[in-house]
Amino acid sequence: MAGLLFGTGGAPHSAKTASTIDGIKRIAELGLGCMEVEFVQGVRMGPEGARLVGETATKMGIKLTAHAPYFINLNAHEQEKIRASQDRLLQTARIASLCGAESIIFHSAFYLGDSPEETYNKVKKYLEEVMRQLERENCPVLFRPEVMGKVSQFGTLEEVLNLSAELEGIAPGIDFAHWHARTGKFNSYQEFTSILEQVKERLGRAALDNMHIHVSGIAYGNKGEIKHLDLKESDFQYVELLKALKDYEVKGMVICESPNLEEDAMLLQATYSDLLKVG
Ligand SMILES: [Zn+2]
Numbered sequence: 001m002a003g004l005l006f007g008t009g010g011a012p013h014s015a016k017t018a019s020t021i022d023g024i025k026r027i028a029e030l031g032l033g034c035m036e037v038e039f040v041q042g043v044r045m046g047p048e049g050a051r052l053v054g055e056t057a058t059k060m061g062i063k064l065t066a067h068a069p070y071f072i073n074l075n076a077h078e079q080e081k082i083r084a085s086q087d088r089l090l091q092t093a094r095i096a097s098l099c100g101a102e103s104i105i106f107h108s109a110f111y112l113g114d115s116p117e118e119t120y121n122k123v124k125k126y127l128e129e130v131m132r133q134l135e136r137e138n139c140p141v142l143f144r145p146e147v148m149g150k151v152s153q154f155g156t157l158e159e160v161l162n163l164s165a166e167l168e169g170i171a172p173g174i175d176f177a178h179w180h181a182r183t184g185k186f187n188s189y190q191e192f193t194s195i196l197e198q199v200k201e202r203l204g205r206a207a208l209d210n211m212h213i214h215v216s217g218i219a220y221g222n223k224g225e226i227k228h229l230d231l232k233e234s235d236f237q238y239v240e241l242l243k244a245l246k247d248y249e250v251k252g253m254v255i256c257e258s259p260n261l262e263e264d265a266m267l268l269q270a271t272y273s274d275l276l277k278v279g
Contacts, residue, residue, distance in 0.1 A: 003251030005033030005063055006269035009214070012262035020045070020053050020099075028060040032265055036255045037066045037099060043091040050098035057100060065212060065253055066096035068106035074126040075109035075119045075154060082126055089130045093141045102253075103142035103212055105173040108163075109154035119154050124163060131169045144173030144212050149181040149225025156182070157195065161202045172199065173212050176241055177228070177257070181220035187237050192244035200248075211252035215241065215268060216259075230260045231267060242272045 011023025012030065020037050027035045037053070039045070045053070057064050069092065072085040089106060096104050108123050127143070134141065145163050148155030157179055160172045174195070180187045186195065199207050217234025219226040231238050245254075254272075256265035 003209075003249075004245060004254060004272065005252070006254045006256065006265050006272070007032045007034035007036065007062075008261040008265050009036045009067065009255050009257040010038040010261070011035070012265075013260070014262060021056050024053070024056050024060055024062050024064075026262075027062050030262055030266060032062075032262070032269060034063040034065065034253045034255070036105070036253075037064055037096065037101060039092050039095070040067055040070050042069050042071075043088070043095050045095050045099075047095070047098055050095045054098060054100035063253065064096075064099055064101040065255070066092060066099065066101040066104045068092040068104055070107060072106055073109050073112075074123045075112060075114060077112060086126060086130050086133075089127075089143070090133060093130075093134055093139055093143070094137070097139050097141050101141070103144050103171065103173075105144040105146050105212060105214075107148060107153065107155065108145045110152055111154055116154075116156075116159070120159055120162070123154060124167065127163065127170065128167060131167065134169075140169075142169060142171050144171050146173040146214070147175045147179050147182075149175065149178030149218065149220070151182060151224045153224075157198065161198065164207070165202050171207065171210065171212070172203070173214070174199070175214035175257075177214065177216045177218040177236055178225060180236060181218045181225040184220070187235065187240075189237075189240040189244055192241050193248065196244060196248045196250065208248055209251045211250050213245075213250075213252065213254045214257050215254055216257040216264065228257055228259055230258045231264045238268060239271055239275075242268065242275055246272065246275050
């Protein structure tokens with residue numbers, strides 16, 4: 001796949017059960033290349049289970065990545081909520097690294113009425129503490145703040161790229177559907193390539209060689225994201241995006257978060273593979 005792998009956020013619907021291991025097996029059967037392990041409702045996997053997940057993924061040749069719990073706000077106004085958010089990131093990192101997951105994507109914060117600058121500084125400070133703790137634990141994972149779809153959420157493209165440039169161990173998690181929903185723009189070949197140019201300029205070519213991308217159809221209004229949709233029910237120009245990814249020789253993982261999960265993941269993979277054949 002020329003270094004770009006396609007997969008689902010969580011186990012495919014057609015997996016035998018919703019367990020991570022059955023999910024990985026189904027990903028392999030479908031001919032997809034990767035899966036995002038969803039710890040979105042909390043990290044409920046133990047070290048033993050995580051090692052088994054890692055072994056299964058290696059055996060099946062499937063690459064893994066992880067999504068941290070939703071209940072994280074590094075800009076919370078209560079100190080205990082910040083600590084709890086940091087703990088959730090740490091827990092995810094410890095278990096994800098045992099799974100062999102290459103990186104962890106997460107929702108950083110809400111502005112809660114604070115200025116973007118204030119929010120940025122807090123997120124950066126608390127994230128830095130998490131990274132330092134993981135260094136002490138010798139747990140080398142890459143954290144990826146996600147580009148978010150609602151205007152109330154911290155995580156514009158610029159914010160994510162700035163954190164990635166300024167902090168060791170941080171890389172971007174670019175959700176193209178979110179950015180389209182949030183801006184009402186960024187839905188054409190030209191605009192998609194402008195994002196890739198911005199990544200390259202800010203972080204260097206190496207960032208394009210190791211990208212983590214989310215794609216889905218999306219419904220949106222003037223406050224941004226409303227809900228995810230299947231690609232063909234949405235206005236999202238996924239073929240244009242795939243063309244841009246091909247032309248910039250982007251490598252890494254494309255995780256599909258459409259409600260139909262594997263159907264759209266396979267549509268993306270097949271479309272991309274056709275584009276490669278055309279050259
Ligand atoms: Zn997410």
